[in-house]
Amino acid sequence: MTIASYILGIAAAMLALGVVTEMLRRRRLRERHAIWWIIAGVLALVIGVFPQVLIWTAAAVGVEVPTNLVFFVSLFILFLVCIQQSAELTELEGKTRALAEYSALLANRVTQLETATHRADAGDTP
Amino acid sequence: MTTLLKHTLIVMPALNEEESVAAVVDEVYSKLPGISVLVVDDGSTDRTAERARLAGATVISLPFNLGVGGAMRVGFKYALAHDFQNVVQVDSDGQHDPSGVAMLVDALDSADVVVGARFAGEGDYSVKGPRRWAMIVLATIISSLAATKLTDTTSGFRATGPRAVRLFAEHYPAEYLGDTIESLVIAARAGCTIRQLPVSMRPRAGGVPSHNPFKAAAYLGRAGMALMIALMRPRVPLATEVTSS
Numbered sequence: 057m058t059i060a061s062y063i064l065g066i067a068a069a070m071l072a073l074g075v076v077t078e079m080l081r082r083r084r085l086r087e088r089h090a091i092w093w094i095i096a097g098v099l100a101l102v103i104g105v106f107p108q109v110l111i112w113t114a115a116a117v118g119v120e121v122p123t124n125l126v127f128f129v130s131l132f133i134l135f136l137v138c139i140q141q142s143a144e145l146t147e148l149e150g151k152t153r154a155l156a157e158y159s160a161l162l163a164n165r166v167t168q169l170e171t172a173t174h175r176a177d178a179g180d181t182p
Numbered sequence: 183m184t185t186l187l188k189h190t191l192i193v194m195p196a197l198n199e200e201e202s203v204a205a206v207v208d209e210v211y212s213k214l215p216g217i218s219v220l221v222v223d224d225g226s227t228d229r230t231a232e233r234a235r236l237a238g239a240t241v242i243s244l245p246f247n248l249g250v251g252g253a254m255r256v257g258f259k260y261a262l263a264h265d266f267q268n269v270v271q272v273d274s275d276g277q278h279d280p281s282g283v284a285m286l287v288d289a290l291d292s293a294d295v296v297v298g299a300r301f302a303g304e305g306d307y308s309v310k311g312p313r314r315w316a317m318i319v320l321a322t323i324i325s326s327l328a329a330t331k332l333t334d335t336t337s338g339f340r341a342t343g344p345r346a347v348r349l350f351a352e353h354y355p356a357e358y359l360g361d362t363i364e365s366l367v368i369a370a371r372a373g374c375t376i377r378q379l380p381v382s383m384r385p386r387a388g389g390v391p392s393h394n395p396f397k398a399a400a401y402l403g404r405a406g407m408a409l410m411i412a413l414m415r416p417r418v419p420l421a422t423e424v425t426s427s
Contacts, residue, residue, distance in 0.1 A: 153356055156245050157256045160222075161263070164242045 057107065065104035073097035089144075092137045099129065186287050189267035190341075192219045193257030194239070195250045196274035200228040203274045207237035210272065210280040217283075220260055221274065222253040230274075250338065251361035255354035258342070262351045269350075270341045278339040282381040286341035294346040294374035295366070297332065298339035298381035312398035316405055320363060323409060328370040332378050336362040336405075339381060345420055346374050353418050359408040367412040372420045 076093045079085040103110045103126070114122035192210055196203050203221060210219055221234035225247035235241045242256055254271060261269045268290055272278045282298055289296040317336060325332045338361070342350060349372055355364045370376055 153248055153252055156248060157252070157259060160242045160244045160256060161259060164240070164260075 062104075062107070065107075066101065069097055069100035069104045072100065089140070092133055092140070096130070096133045186268070186290075187214055187217050187284065189265075190217060190270060190283075190287050191257070191261045191264070191266040191268070192217060192270050192272050192280075192283065193254060193261070194219065194221045194234075194272050194274040195224055195253035195257070196221050196226065196230050196234065197224045197247065198226045198228045198230060199274040200226070200230045200233050202276050203230050204233040204237040206272070206274055206276050206280075207234055207239045209276075210283075211238060213280045214283055218266070220257055222256050224248060224250070224253040234274075249356050249358075249361070251354055251356040251365070254361055255351065255356070258347050258351035258354060261347055267344045267347070268341060269347050271338055273338055277383055279382060279384060282339065282379075283341070285379060286339075286381075289377055289379055290341055290343040292375070293377035294343045295369050295376045296341040296343075297334065297337050297366075297376065297378045298341075299332070299334035299337055299378045300381065300383045312395055313401060316398065316402035319402075320405055320409060324363070324366050324370070327367060327413075328376040330376055330378070332366075332376065334378070335366055337381075338362065339383075349374065349418065349420055355412075357408065359405055360412075363405060363408050364412040367409065368418055371417045374420070 073094070076085065076090050076097060080087065080090055110122045110125065114120075114125045117125065119125045119128070192214075194203070194206065207219055207221065210217065219239040221231070221239045221241045223231040223234070223241055223243040225244050231241045231243045242260065244253065244256065248256075257271070258269055260266075268287055270283050270286060272280060272283070278298070286296045286298055317334070320335050321333050324335045336359070346369055349369065350365065353368055355361065355368070357364065366376060
């Protein structure tokens with residue numbers, strides 16, 4: 057491994073962690089959505105600084121080409137993130153539906169109350 | 183029977199039906215005097231709500247389209263809030279003959295959900311090919327679940343009694359085919375009694391049913407999936423009698 061690729065690995069991990077941290081700081085990302093990205097960033101940083109860790113881990117779990125372990129773990133984390141997003145989306149759709157129902161029922165009540173009030177007013181001043 | 187109808191709410195989900203909705207509401211009022219009609223305008227972009235209101239129906243307009251299931255849950259919630267015992271779903275395109283409503287409501291004496299079935303001998307509604315096979319498979323599975331013979335599980339013409347109205351006000355699904363297949367599964371697994379009565383259907387005012395085999399296959403796939411997911415979901419218990427009311 058050249059010194060340039062060593063630095064590239066660390067820089068990329070730092071950049072990823074930096075972006076997530078900055079978005080958290082500006083409240084553009086909530087903690088529970090950021091957790092998988094933080095885990096991924098920290099893993100990438102550890103492997104960037106100590107490439108030996110990757111080689112040992114790959115050997116330990118029986119992956120012949122260490123890079124394949126990186127691909128496997130990356131895909132797995134992306135999968136978890138996607139599932140989490142889909143679940144959140146489903147939950148939000150359910151809430152939106154409930155809100156739409158609630159506001160439609162309220163709008164109907166308001167109209168009825170207004171009509172009743174108008175009638176009462178008209179009755180008071182004949 | 184007239185007292186039963188007084189406690190019955192007709193719910194019509196309507197999406198861009200300005201052509202037909204007023205006529206259907208008129209027909210319901212003339213054939214079932216004294217009944218209440220709620221049109222749920224499911225995010226229409228035309229004058230459906232206005233036409234329905236002029237025809238004398240109560241109208242609830244959803245801010246955006248939720249689908250038939252979404253519109254129906256609003257109807258069930260409205261029925262609960264306004265002390266209606268029964269809910270009858272009638273399509274706003276004139277496909278369902280309102281003279282069948284009284285019969286469906288009468289049958290609620292011995293059932294929680296009564297489905298007006300199209301293939302049970304009455305009328306001349308027919309579907310052929312893969313779509314029909316799909317309907318038969320669905321009907322067989324749901325029949326065994328509900329312990330009664332159902333031949334038309336995708337019919338939207340159905341009456342719902344008090345127990346099922348309370349169940350559906352909380353748990354009526356909005357997904358594709360949820361208003362037909364999954365709602366029956368939910369009701370059957372909650373312990374509701376389901377019955378079917380033959381009704382005659384009129385041909386749809388506009389459009390013909392598709393006979394494209396690919397569409398039929400897609401329909402079978404989606405219906406099968408909807409059924410499987412509905413069966414995998416946890417059972418929803420029937421709410422106990424509300425004592426405070």
